[in-house]
């Protein structure tokens with residue numbers, strides 16, 4: 555089975571605690587050791603937003619701010635690489651071809667950002683499409699996709715399941731400035747829609763939840779199901795590949 559795991563910066567490194575990074579690395583390594591081909595994409599989190607905020611006040615434009623965000627995502631990717639064994643490619647691939655080649659060799663690819671105007675959510679969806687991944691998991695800081703921002707709206711409802719086009723509708727109104735927050739950004743949702751990759755959005759603050767989702771499809775987040783998919787989703791534990 556081939557899986558792309560997107561780990562929000564706010565999940566991996568809300569602060570520079572090495573234990574948390576180690577725990578995420580252990581889960582990724584365990585999946586790889588069990589025979590799973592793994593690509594990982596790491597976000598920028600609060601540190602990226604602090605840099606972006608300061609640079610915005612200094613007059614940087616949105617593309618310049620995105621470039622700062624990309625630098626921070628790659629720094630966070632290097633933190634995860636530091637915790638992984640030699641099976642990880644030694645530096646964050648800066649394009650999908652290099653990441654795909656690393657995965658093809660059996661290495662764990664750990665990417666950060668790629669290009670301005672998007673977030674690492676889109677990088678993850680593009681890597682999943684490029685590598686024909688079986689599953690894409692977004693480990694984020696909220697328990698799934700909600701009808702509204704759950705940190706802003708008390709009665710926001712979590713979706714257990716959405717089609718990709720429903721996901722596009724839910725997040726279409728969110729802003730796309732550098733450093734914006736969304737469980738999955740709009741470009742990612744459109745890529746998921748066109749590729750049809752099975753996708754799960756979950757609370758990744760406990761890294762074992764990522765492993766349970768990959769191995770068994772067990773999670774309390776949101777399933778993004780391809781249009782017209784049957785109910786039988788294939789997960790690692792039941793997959794002979």
Ligand SMILES: Nc1ncnc2c1ncn2[C@@H]1O[C@H](COP(=O)(O)OP(=O)(O)OP(=O)(O)O)[C@@H](O)[C@H]1O
Nearest residue numbers: 562563564597598599694695700702703735736737
């Ligand atoms: N409809 C929604 N459903 C869920 N979360 C939403 C929604 N709209 C806005 N959000 C916000 O999206 C945030 C999650 O995305 P955010 O980009 O902050 O974190 P991440 O995915 O972990 O990545 P990173 O920290 O690297 O940016 C939540 O904290 C929440 O406030």
Ligand SMILES: O=c1ccn([C@@H]2O[C@H](COP(=O)(O)O)[C@@H](O)[C@H]2O)c(=O)[nH]1
Nearest residue numbers: 597598620623667668669670674732733
């Ligand atoms: O491909 C990319 C990835 C990221 N950015 C910029 O970085 C920040 C932080 O990334 P998150 O995935 O949101 O943690 C993002 O808001 C963008 O400003 C980018 O431009 N391109």
